[in-house]
Amino acid sequence: MTEPTTTGPMTTVSATTGPEPKVEIYDTTLRDGSQQVGLDLTVADKLRVAAALDALGVDVVEGGWPGSNPKDAEFFARVGELDLKHAQLAAFGATRLPRRGVDDDVNLKALLAAQTPIVTLVGKAWTLHVDEALRTTREENLAMVADSVAFMAAEGRRVVFDAEHFFDGYFADRGYALAVLDAAMDAGADTVVLCDTNGGTLPDDAARLVDEIAARARARVGVHFHNDAACAVANSVVAVSGGARHVQGAANGYGERCGNADLFAVIAGLELKRGHELLPPGRLAELASTARAIADYANLPLASRQPYVGSSAFATKAGLHASAIARRPDAYAHIDPGAVGNRQKVLVSELAGRSNVLAKAAELGLDLSPELATKVLDQVKAAEHRGYAYEAADASFELLVRKTVGALPEWFSLDSYRVVIERSAAEDRSEAIVRLRLGGERVVAVGEGVGPVHALDQALRRALSSFYSALSGIHLVDYKVRILDGRAATSAVTRVMLTSADSVGERTTVGVSDDIVTASWEALTDGIAFGLLRAGAEAPPTAPHTDAPQDIPLHLETIAENA
Numbered sequence: 001m002t003e004p005t006t007t008g009p010m011t012t013v014s015a016t017t018g019p020e021p022k023v024e025i026y027d028t029t030l031r032d033g034s035q036q037v038g039l040d041l042t043v044a045d046k047l048r049v050a051a052a053l054d055a056l057g058v059d060v061v062e063g064g065w066p067g068s069n070p071k072d073a074e075f076f077a078r079v080g081e082l083d084l085k086h087a088q089l090a091a092f093g094a095t096r097l098p099r100r101g102v103d104d105d106v107n108l109k110a111l112l113a114a115q116t117p118i119v120t121l122v123g124k125a126w127t128l129h130v131d132e133a134l135r136t137t138r139e140e141n142l143a144m145v146a147d148s149v150a151f152m153a154a155e156g157r158r159v160v161f162d163a164e165h166f167f168d169g170y171f172a173d174r175g176y177a178l179a180v181l182d183a184a185m186d187a188g189a190d191t192v193v194l195c196d197t198n199g200g201t202l203p204d205d206a207a208r209l210v211d212e213i214a215a216r217a218r219a220r221v222g223v224h225f226h227n228d229a230a231c232a233v234a235n236s237v238v239a240v241s242g243g244a245r246h247v248q249g250a251a252n253g254y255g256e257r258c259g260n261a262d263l264f265a266v267i268a269g270l271e272l273k274r275g276h277e278l279l280p281p282g283r284l285a286e287l288a289s290t291a292r293a294i295a296d297y298a299n300l301p302l303a304s305r306q307p308y309v310g311s312s313a314f315a316t317k318a319g320l321h322a323s324a325i326a327r328r329p330d331a332y333a334h335i336d337p338g339a340v341g342n343r344q345k346v347l348v349s350e351l352a353g354r355s356n357v358l359a360k361a362a363e364l365g366l367d368l369s370p371e372l373a374t375k376v377l378d379q380v381k382a383a384e385h386r387g388y389a390y391e392a393a394d395a396s397f398e399l400l401v402r403k404t405v406g407a408l409p410e411w412f413s414l415d416s417y418r419v420v421i422e423r424s425a426a427e428d429r430s431e432a433i434v435r436l437r438l439g440g441e442r443v444v445a446v447g448e449g450v451g452p453v454h455a456l457d458q459a460l461r462r463a464l465s466s467f468y469s470a471l472s473g474i475h476l477v478d479y480k481v482r483i484l485d486g487r488a489a490t491s492a493v494t495r496v497m498l499t500s501a502d503s504v505g506e507r508t509t510v511g512v513s514d515d516i517v518t519a520s521w522e523a524l525t526d527g528i529a530f531g532l533l534r535a536g537a538e539a540p541p542t543a544p545h546t547d548a549p550q551d552i553p554l555h556l557e558t559i560a561e562n563a
């Protein structure tokens with residue numbers, strides 16, 4: 001970390017680079033976003049997220065609250081390991097304690113120790129919180145804001161002031177909420193941020209208040225919206241139209257309760273529809289891959305319906321429209337999906353006609369003859385009748401198409417597998433033995449797992465790993481089981497949807513059977529085959545047929561520890 005540098009309000013407020021005024025993008029994934037239930041980032045994860053945001057071209061990365069927990073303090077101590085190219089770092093903390101000085105304030109000391117060029121101070125702007133949560137006088141709260149901002153500014157930091165509960169505070173006592181902003185600006189805050197901490201504000205109110213504040217403010221005005229009324233992105237966009245020049249939000253809309261404003265949707269909307277240049281040139285096309293990477297670090301599946309970046313964001317259940325989509329993709333999408341690094345997708349369904357299959361095949365780079373398209377369509381219809389669902393299982397669909405048209409290498413085939421499930425008072429474990437053929441060789445491998453599917457996955461990977469190095473990067477991210485009522489009116493069938501991922505992206509495969517293990521095996525092997533397809537792995541040469549298994553070379557792969 002280099003010495004903190006400051007940028008005075010005179011030089012930054014007027015900075016314009018594009019046809020529209022420069023709007024600063026301030027990411028709070030590592031602090032506010034991490035409040036989301038189920039999101040737990042290690043320090044290493046936080047460093048990866050910061051690097052991804054920097055590579056995208058976000059202006060400010062808020063690293064955390066160094067005064068609140070040792071993990072955030074460690075992040076700031078280690079962030080120098082990253083060679084950030086674009087982003088400036090901010091450390092977050094509260095104003096000083098009531099009736100105490102700034103010099104011996106532990107929290108303010110921790111903020112200075114973080115050595116960031118930007119310090120973001122949060123202070124109360126709602127009288128209810130001053131009276132009931134802080135339990136101090138309203139005058140003392142104003143003094144806390146002024147003292148703390150002045151202290152940080154005197155230390156050479158650029159100060160961003162987060163006015164907590166500003167919108168609720170404005171409606172409760174307009175004069176006091178404005179006095180809090182004035183106290184921060186008079187003390188040297190470079191940016192005052194109107195925070196919708198409870199997230200209930202609607203866009204018309206957001207627009208009206210931002211208009212009013214921006215017209216009278218003597219500093220840059222920023223906004224920070226939560227999504228409790230499903231308006232966080234909308235509010236952020238209208239705030240910029242009203243004069244806000246600093247937008248806070250979190251990657252993928254992470255955050256407590258309903259989340260923070262989804263920074264990626266804000267960026268895409270303002271760049272593509274309002275002409276703002278927020279990211280460095282060319283970076284907008286990295287939006288979808290950045291969203292997926294950060295979801296990976298957060299160990300959360302990226303919602304397929306997430307606007308702009310989700311895998312279904314441009315997916316149309318085509319049916320009758322498929323041929324029209326193939327002809328005029330722009331007629332069925334609000335933007336060019338490629339602008340944000342996403343792609344248009346035609347979903348396969350029982351309603352699909354031949355034109356739909358042709359469009360989907362063309363998306364995969366396969367040019368099908370009408371006869372082959374009919375053959376594929378017949379296969380899809382028969383499979384969907386048995387309970388397969390290809391709308392989400394795009395990888396299995398691609399394998400089906402390739403297999404039908406003879407464009408799928410055979411990397412391995414199954415001789416047999418066996419699974420033993422062991423249940424005891426101490427633990428449940430399963431053991432699987434798989435016997436595969438790889439061209440002219442036989443492979444037998446054993447795997448252990450916490451359940452039969454896990455054990456099979458372990459054994460399958462062990463059997464293949466010494467032949468296909470690409471497998472090491474593939475891991476399971478999601479496993480869903482659904483029992484379907486008997487479509488053939490005989491018995492219920494089980495459908496397994498399995499999502500696996502590697503550095504390139506996620507793919508979902510499907511398996512269907514009367515038996516859950518068989519259905520899982522099918523989805524597992526499809527996932528592996530698709531990974532090998534994407535990695536361009538070569539299939540082994542096919543062996544001359546023989547009935548004498550003892551003549552075939554045999555590989556035995558043993559159990560590793562902690563399988």
Ligand SMILES: [Zn+2]
Pocket residue numbers: 032197224226
């Ligand atoms: Zn917040």
